[in-house]
Amino acid sequence: MSDTTATATTTATAAQGRRTPRRSLVAQALQESFFAGLLAAVLASFILGVKTVDAPGGLQLQYRWHWVLYAFAIVSVGRFLLILFWWRRDAKLPAVLGAASAGAGRAIAPLGKWVGLALVAFAFIFPFMPFTGRYELDIAILVLTYVLLGWGLNVVVGYAGLLDLGYVAFYAVGAYSYALLAKTFGLGFWTVLPLAGILAAIWGMILGFPVLRLRGDYLAIVTLAFGEIIRVVLLNWQSVTGGPDGITGIPRPTFFGLEFKRFGENTFHEFFGLEYSPMHRLYFLYFIILVLAMITFFVTNRLRRLPVGRAWEAMREDEIACRSLGINPTNTKLTAFAIGAFFGGLGGSFFATRQGFISPESFTFIESAIILAIVVLGGLGSQIGVAIAAIVMIGGFEVFRGLEEYRMLLFGLLMVVIMVWKPRGLVSTRMPTIFLGKEKKAISSDYVGEGSG
């Protein structure tokens, strides 16, 4: 995208240059950036220049014309620099940066496994680091939840190429399964966890059936609707789900029957003779989600190398060719939905036990969108990319809490920048699942399909 624009601009500039040879590039750049700045100033005058404030007797307008000036300055200077150093035909900067980025990519690619191992090792010692407090641990738990969800959705969107906008439905099914089963039948977390996963997987298949014939945009719309249906049912089925009040007092997970309470019969700190600390439960939750995420990684990564995983990817590349090879498209798509939903259900269960309280509020479309954004930004089909994107997106979101409403702006910008710079996500190459020779080479994203249904 940016390349095309850049080339177009350079050609335009060059063409103008030929017609008026006396004008230097700098003069031309000045003119262009002045008009760009002017445009920005016009736009900014309404958005930034005028603000409504509360005043006695109603709202009043407050003028902030200096903001318009800033907008003008930023855009015109930015454009001036871009013209001089980036869009020029003989500009060296893009080539240098491109080479550096490609070189770094080549250098990192063989280290992928080691980077992954280092990340896992770090994840295991993270809670015991000196800088890790309650707040950091909380964020880490949240990030890991999204890593798990991202890996789960990656099966559907990344491998099978089925655009699913209603993934949060399975997260909700998992959460409510745990909450209801635990509260109604008194089942423990570890019993319900696989049950919740299986229930979510069944819902995944129920969703899968009607959408089998749909592709692309149509599939996305129906999955979006499915996500909303689940949420609306949870909201209105007052007698079972508690409606908008949600479910409170969801049991906490136990460590082999030992509870994380200050007082009680079988408490963790008494059994091990430790001083009571609320941090124990947090450590415990952290390791639960870490292990769950590792299991998700292991299973999805393994499945990718097995026949069903290859069939998912083949289905993404060309469904008709798959049929001609005797692959049952119904089963293949349904397994993708079911496996993806299963991990969504695990994530949901964990969410319910961590919060101790759930309500339909937690399962809105924005959750689906965030998980999908993690998968797309990380690189469709790339597990390490998804993990990095989850850390950056969720972790960053929390770290920049101080910026208040501007952090949304920052994240919008970040997403745009990533998509312009790496349209196929952070890690866009695809690693083959089997090799004949010794050399293990990744496949460039130029060849890999995105799937259309």
Added chain:
Amino acid sequence: MSRPILSVEHMTMRFGGLLAIDDLSFVAERGRITAIIGPNGAGKTTVFNCITGFYKPTTGRITLTHENGETFLLERLDDFRITHHAKVARTFQNIRLFGGMTVLENLMVAQHNMLMRASGFSLAAVFWPRGYRRKENEAVDLARYWLDKTGLLDRADEPAASLPYGAQRRLEIARAMCTRPVLLCLDEPAAGLNPRESAELNELLMSIRDDDGISILLIEHDMGVVMKISDHIVVLDYGRKIAEGTPQEVRNDPAVIAAYLGVADEEVEQVEQEVGGAS
């Protein structure tokens, strides 16, 4: 005497008001190369799509017989079941490879059904991969055999989309062969090949027939290929069979010549009389 591997009886295919195939009957003998030829729009690919289940014929019967006498009525089977159970494999006129997967992966996907069973539908092999490994190695061996035969062995780990055109055509044949078919259906395998490549293709197809004992059904425009390797030729025009026989017979058939080359206006009536109004 063995029964023919494929017999098509009174097959008709309509798309709304368009009669694409009109009461077509022919048989393909076991262990032979049968070619379907005809001018553009004659309905050749439609015949193929009916045989491989991508279309359901409006009327008619398509019977496939295995060597052990087991028969399959193809017009009643789903497309993927035709490949899986009846063992008919096909290629496409516009190549359909899994471009982002390597050459070897393409051939592994082709062995999906065998590997699915071996891996306990993939779920068992997540935790107990040992038994599956052996089967996977067998699958790799079969892939290696076909890669060797199609001359793609040294490109096994490259993405399929990066291969040159001729190699992609050969890969598609190798992929179809990895489903272990009894009947291989090729939709214009020589389209876009240069003379040397199409000579190699001839060798490959004859070797598949003679060494591997696979029957072949072929649609082809390239008469160099068709006339050299076919044992039996069926000629279609406007959805109807206008001639069939050995290459020699077909080549001299006036109806075929009329369909392909057209005739001068004054000859039309005369030819129509000879042919019996077939065109």
